[in-house]
Amino acid sequence: MSLPLVRQATAGSRNLLSLRHSKLCLGHVHRRQPTILYSDARSHLPLTRMISTSPLTSSTATASSQHQSSDLSSDGKHIILPNPSRPGFNQTAGVLPSGISEQFAILNACIQSGTMVRAERVMNELYRNRSEEMKVFMDVQVVNAFLNGFVQGAKPLPNDCMAWFDRLVSYGITPDANTYAVVVKGFLKLGSYHTARMLLQDMRKNTNIQMLDVVKSSFLAPEEVATFHQLISQSQSSTQQEVQELLHELEVAANNVLDKDAMNTVTSASLASSDTTPHAIPSHPPIYENVPEAKPMDAIGVRFLQEQLSALQNSSDALKMDPFDLQMALEQQGYEVALQKLVHMREASKERGDTLNALHLSPLKKIMWDWHEKMIPLLREEIVNCADVVGRNTERRAYGPFLSLLPVEKLSIITILELLRLHNSSGIADGMKTARAVIDVGKAVEMEYNATYLKRTNKMGEIQNMASYGKQISLAVRKASIQQQEAAAATATSLDSIDQPTSSTTLSTTQPSGQMTDPWNPVWPNSIRAKVGSVLTSLLIDSAKIPVPSYNPDTGEKITEHIPAFFHTYQYVRGKRVGIIKFSDQLTMLVSKEPLRDTLHPRLMPMIVHPRPWLRYNDGGYLSAKSMCMRIKDSPEQLMYLYKASENSKIDNVLKGLDVLGSTKWRVNKQVFDVVLEAWNSGEAIADIPPSITEPMVLPEKPADYDTDPKAKFNWVNKVKEIQNLEKNYHSLRCDVNYKVETARAFLNLPMYFPHNMDFRGRAYPIPPTLNHLGNDLCRGLLCFDEAKPLGERGWRWLRIHMANLYGYDKHSFSERENFTMENMDNILDSVDNPMTGRKWWLEAESPWQCLSACYEVAAAYRSGNPLEFESRLPIHQDGTCNGLQHYAALGGDLAGARAVNLSPGDRPADVYTGVADMVNSLVEKEAKEGNADAQMLMGKISRKVVKQTVMTNVYGVTFIGARAQIENRLKERDDIPPERVYALSSYLAKKVFSSLGEMFNGARNIQDWLTDSARRIARSVPKETLQENGILPFDSPEQEQRFLTRVEKEKAKSKRLKKSNKTFSARNPSANQMSSVIWTTPLGLPIVQPYRRTGKKQVTTLLQTVFIEDPDASKPVNAMKQSTAFPPNFIHSLDATHMLMSAVACYEKGLTFASVHDSYWTHANCVDDMNMVIRDQFIALHSQPIMENLYEEFKERYRNYRIPNSSEVDKSGQPVSKATPSSPIATTTTTPVSPISAENEALFGLVDTPLEEGDDDDEDELGSTLLDQEIKASSSRKYKYTWDELTFAPLPKKGDFDINEVKESDYFFH
Amino acid sequence: MSSIRSLVPKIPSMATWNKAFRIKGALKVPRCTLADSLTAENGFKKLKDYTKWSQAEMDQMTVVEINPGLGAWTSALYNGGFNKIYSLEPTVPYLKQLEVLAEQSQGAIIPLKKDGYDWQTYVELKDPEYLGPYINPDWSQVNPNILFTGTLPKSSKGEQLLAQFATCIVNKMALHSMGRIQMALWIPDQLYQKFTGPPGTNARCKMSVVTEACADIEVIYSAEPGAVYPYAPYHLVHIVPIPKMKIKAEWDVFEYVLKHIFVMQKQPLSKMVRTLGPGADIILKRLDFDPSIAVDGNKEGISEELLLKWRTLGNSLLLTILTIYTLP
DNA sequence: CCATTATCTACCGACAATATCATTATTTAATCA
């Protein structure tokens, strides 16, 4: 077995752990292989445990868990969970039902803000109204947090705590060690040692809970543990043996725990150092001495960031700050900084007392301060009002508790900054959608709360030290971190159940395995965010005013009016109301004059230190903010699969790949930055910087019949709208550039890192949104690697090739491209010397800014006299030629396809796009000669670019309409085509492209068809159990039936509220029962769930208006069409993502710097050859696996026992007319196995409609049968048989003879 | 004058109609057509009673009818004594049917393949051949030469068309650029409710306010649902533009304001005025009535006098708004 | 149950209708035994 992925072993000192994981990594990448490395303990999934904690539901729980044990196999090859339609899913996935997630969030807010009265009320209501659901979803963690609320403060209420303890136990909660710790703590704090002891005695007698577990509970601070000693000494007198035993256990435990800190640090150090990490990690600072993360502090850039912090009281230290602390401070104190800046501004001007200088101060800041001051009293008042409400006001009850989580000052500044940030968002001129605003404000509050909450409970020093230390990315470190974290959990709380707020779907309680217990911290549902956000927004709207010079309408004298800075209004969009919040004109003006940098929250900026490696699915990236490794929106299913995969260590290699991407150190290209700045300040349109609009655009003249003909008026208004739209677009484009420039400025001369996460298919994206290497040409031009590497001969060559590529000269052989650069050296030098005044050769490039960046590099190398030694930072790109088709060709072993996309070697790059463009061109030429006007117009204008997207997406299933739209967009960009003809021309062209493509990619298309077909079958399938429970199929066994009946019994007993969940299975609306999404596992082990389901949005009342929000918990039927059409592209993308991540890791291990934009891989010039080897090796490694076969097997396993509806024509005797399954296009090639089930079906139903369980009365039956008779008579020759067939898949398309190893020899595979 | 006219169009059964006349494509829902001659005759009788048209007056009127459909109403108009009826029908099957009627009416009925929904039609109608000679800018009196009539579809198009008629009256556009032209329209019940929605009711809406400000409305006759294909309740409504619009504000502003305050028609006016713009509530100070009245003019607890003031929207509020907004 | 009609238009990064009224469902108050 080749070993490209094994990290260079440095010494023989590697411990078992790291060995094991290297092996694991190989096994997963290279070969499908049964997973053997998980201890059985791992399969004890926390959430299943959660179910069984409740004795009252135990019968259900055991029934369902037994029942599911067959399909809940997460320690097999793949993670397989119950279908979302099955009752087990919500429980297993911990998806909270509607309403309960809200109540839990409120409960937590009450607890955290110390208002236990309100917490009690929430708890009471939950148990009163949702008692049945509580039995399932109320978790002991929630209970612990709740009980702890009574005893955590200065005035503990142990008796209340105790009362609730008893009550909750009676409700069926099984207390755990933490529960006892909490209750005991209350009494200890009051000095009621006797009661405490009695409790512990009781626990000892009645439970199996170990004393040690109680004492080391994370709810007990060390000093609280210490009080156990007092208990011990108080109780010494007792002679009871029982007591003495208890005291002994207690003492041992307490001592054990109190010693633990030291122990811990030792272990962590040893763990970490036993890895390949060259230096041991000291357990305490200073550990940064040998970590040169940031440049010396006099750099321009860092000063800006430090200014961010300089406003803080202890800011004198800011300049001396270590970059790690700086990053931490930036993340955690963003709002404090912003606030302090406002304060300072004011103080400073007051002190100076000079009004003159005050004028120079930012007027916006002055106003913001004013809003802030006005808003605070309103906020206080509101909080008081919320506290007052005893009875009815449900809104206040919902948002009230959250307002007490943060200081009012912070709430206010968050609101102000968020609203300013959202200016011009979602396509609203000078405003934003209300829904977006309130949710974002709520989200910001939540994030800030989490950050401060973390800071408060944070003792994760060691973890972070280790994590941040890790330029060393390795599984071993990850593992060690996790283990250490788990070990440390006994004394230190950690971040875990704080999921990243961007996902509104949540696991109610994610209990990681092991002893670790997390503080319970539920994610706020969007409805809560909206409610909280709306109060704040509404208060800000009320308080924010802006001075406007005006006239008194009566007297005409000059006055200053204060008008609202924001106002809430509505817009109609195609007849629908949309709530928006608008800026007043004056505010818009003010904002546009002000640089945007102060509204940028550092949480969204690149990092200045290495990102934390991904330890788990939700643990990595920024230092303090919790983020997810996958971008998931509203899909509990996705989250659950990811969670399980993470907990079962299936995605370590994926995470490692992300770590590698995050470890790339970048810097701003100062030279390019200067030119950008110059261009920006000139206000002209240069490259992709839009012009600044100084004066409003000229409106067209009103036509003569404007006043009499509605049509004329309409046309004119439309023209005006178009112009305004253009203006708006320019403006927001300029804003965008502004953000980018400001971000770049902030990081001048400072290394920066982009923490990465992925979309649900595994494609990686940098988390910081504004400036990153995935951005447009400008962003890419502004960025280069921080590290420089000498070019060397090969590097110099690649640099020149790259130069040509960026100019657009990329379809020629490498040597031709080299020559191109040399021939244009004059232009390049001119571009460098006079970028804005010279011939501006670079501006004509396809990617001007990157080209300029390359010009600088080439020129510098060229002029250095010795290019080979030139230290280069420029990333050189190697792009897959039609990467999607490459994967298709590899999957299908398609010889022709392989040749077309450079999988097999050629002496110059093959380019399908150009090929197709040429074909279309000749077609068009021919028709032009025949006099076709469309063709004549298009003659010679069909470039590669025009057809590229369509060719690419053709194998992803693009339709004619889609293709036409793509081409339309390309044509619109050209100025040599009259706009009014664009539509017709694109239609014509799309047809031509389609016909040119013809049979071209048949290999790929066969696979695509198979994928689409399989996805459709899956999306339409239904688990057998569902059919059985609806009486459509017979039960397998009486036992199964009995289990089902008891469950139904229980459900009936539940409150009526739940009856809707008892969806009846109706044949009328088949799509309502389609609940299975397409799920597969990438070769790296990442489970991928296609999230496409029906949307279930609901109106949520907030203070400002109702907002329309996705209801996350409702399990909605899948969108079968989307599932099937999206599968081919998603599958291929998941493969290219896999290839990229594999390559990233391999590059890292070879010491290459690596970055990627999906199918474009970047590295230093002199490393290109090495990287090229890696790319090819990894591609071969990936495609040497039987990917399609694996997928086929996985589907069969994953959807075992699923059924799909089928109708087939039968002759009179009921014999099938043809054996084919008409429901699928490929099915004709399938020999559908005659399953015994089909026979059963037939016997059961014959030819009649499915006899639904709903009591058909005789009347209907008669009617039905007569109808049937008529039917048979009417169409006497035709009879159909409707069956639920076993879900099978078409046989895989035959694989061709292409040998994947040829890729190795192909120069232009990536180029 | 003329002998007794008794033109009767051929009315197919519903089933046949469904086959032959259900129009696909252009209109998503089949356009409604009056399908009962008796109803048409009755409607016309009532209309004539109400307007008290003399035969002489009718002789000098040119009738423009949109969406004649099967021609029941066309025939009734002809039978009632009109001598020149342009029937604007865009769809071929109906047009054929109309041509039969045209023949039988000795050319009094003139079918044109035009669409009453299309703005272009009204430009074309200004042609000397059609209504050109009767264009009359004098709004002090109703244009004596033109009667505009027809059946509105029950679709959203019909609704849009009616709203646009109102708009055009206010702005003297399209049809009403030819003068103060009275209309007699068959309007589906649902639309009629909105068209005439009185203050305080649920039906009160933007359109009813505009209508109130620009025309006098009278419902003449209500057809049984069965009289229309496909079955739907319809009303014959007589609309006479008033000589002086009650709306003093510029139309676009008026429309903007109306649209915005009707977002929440049950809320007090004072609240909704705030959504008009930053600080728009200052205009409330200049209002000569209590702005706590609901936007839709709900009567509850509101004096008759106040109600009246609010209903004359164009006079008070909008004028105020305009003055404020056009200040330097 | 079949024929007509409405709804899509490759995927991902990046999200978002709302007010009002009628009808149930649930809670609170009230009344009564």
Place this chain on the structure above:
DNA sequence: CCATTAAATAATGATATAAGTAATAGATAATGG
């Protein structure tokens, strides 16, 4: 005091809103007789 009923309130569902369809076309899901 409880049980039962009446009244009040919350939750849920349905519907209207604006106002020129843009242009085109082929498969498939949804709907209605």
